[in-house]
Amino acid sequence: MVSEFEFIDNIKSKYGLSRVGDDCAVLPKDAETDLVITADLLIEDIDFRLDWATPAQIGHKALAVSLSDIAAMGAEPKWAMLSIGFPQDLWKTDFADRFYEGWYALARKYGVELVGGDVSASPDKLIIDSIVGGEVAKDKAVLRSGARPGDGVYVSGTLGGAAAGLKLLEQGGTDVETTKKLLEPFPQVTLGKQLSSLGLLTSMIDISDGLSSDLRHICRASNVGAIIDRAAIPIDPAIASHFGPDDALALAIDGGEDFQLLFTSRERLDLDGIIQIGEITDAPGEIFLKDGGTRTELRPRGFQHF
């Protein structure tokens, strides 16, 4: 069975789709500006559970995941559409009102305007397709494909918190601060724009599937390899009280949904909160984890639908 990544690659090559495959599609807008646009499908019991999250948290997250894609292009979010399928029993409650309140609280922060979408009945599961459009200076969108050997590899913050929150919820845990990392992720919109304005980034992606998978997406698109320094990976400190060091590292490397930015720069960056975790190499597809004197292959163990 093919993974969704292989499937998308197949469709891309079969139909010659040059704009498919980054965090956002980039389309010409006017002489100075490009339009970036992204869609994220969130389905009940695949991407969220109604017994774990409040309606407002689901609304927040639906927008946050798409804002994170806009951030990963170094772009500014402008407008959004929401297509939602409501099961009858949920439609009869105040769920939709609470959902939109959560969505709006985040939209307001970034001046994002809801311009359209669709409202439909659904047979059983709540279905949300979140679409966000943004703008970036012409030809300045930061793609996945520009990483070059010698570039530094950076992340925008600590990793593994969302995956730890998921594990805690699965185990019936109730550490609100940790589960919030999963349920109310913070999209790095301001930082994404700031980083891109430096003019030094060669590639960027948001960590939605997990560091090990998303780094591979960059390496694949850029036709390069990477070496990551195990000791440099910033493990979310909230994990330590719940998991041992090996599990904590695995959560930080393979856990998805932290929505930190992963990016490469041709010059050394020295910004508050930014952490260099490795370097790009000229060996396509070879991605290693370096631990002192030993190297092991960093396999993509992040989230996969199929």
Added chain:
Amino acid sequence: MVSEFEFIDNIKSKYGLSRVGDDCAVLPKDAETDLVITADLLIEDIDFRLDWATPAQIGHKALAVSLSDIAAMGAEPKWAMLSIGFPQDLWKTDFADRFYEGWYALARKYGVELVGGDVSASPDKLIIDSIVGGEVAKDKAVLRSGARPGDGVYVSGTLGGAAAGLKLLEQGGTDVETTKKLLEPFPQVTLGKQLSSLGLLTSMIDISDGLSSDLRHICRASNVGAIIDRAAIPIDPAIASHFGPDDALALAIDGGEDFQLLFTSRERLDLDGIIQIGEITDAPGEIFLKDGGTRTELRPRGFQHF
């Protein structure tokens, strides 16, 4: 329980959403052009059935419904995104390949480029969100809100065929030509642009919910009423062999998914295939069906999710 139309009205007024509520949202693109954009959520067993339609027909229809929204603005479709949730059992088959073939056959006709979207697993039902972007000359998008008393009310072709196809399928029938009207609708993209280029249209909508409901959407947005001439309603001739005259008229008036255009014009239009069915009046919300000397209220009995 509120209908989805009331719900959207509530959200519009609560959050002051000026761009929500037409077939497409209209956004500024550049000095000469506006961007129009639409999203349509199609869910298995709500909007289509896998045992009625081929994968290619489902792909065709997913794009057709959104192209029809672009047509209803008088705009030209340019690009599309597809968010799809596949149940595991469907993912293992060649369904996705056949689906994209159907989608592409229609996309190619109008030069529509697939630029992005999302691929996800779904617990049980196939889920498709179809997003299409198009372009129209600045401030020339034909909205629902411009109909004025005295304008003629027109449709772009015969009505009721898709609803008749649905009834036949529900009854286990196999009239391929009639069921095709439901399963392979034809979006009026070329006609929509041609009509809008006349500069005479005051409002337009595509008939997706049904004439009686979609006419009400125009009257509501335009704050006007309408009188429709029963004898002028163009009933799809394919219906006559399956249904009596009263049922046939009901299918043409209340049946959805024909994706013909419904529009109003300030001057009399005399174009091949275009049919005048009535006139706009100055009585807001009063919509009548005129049959010789008698008038009855034309109630919105078209499709509603809730």
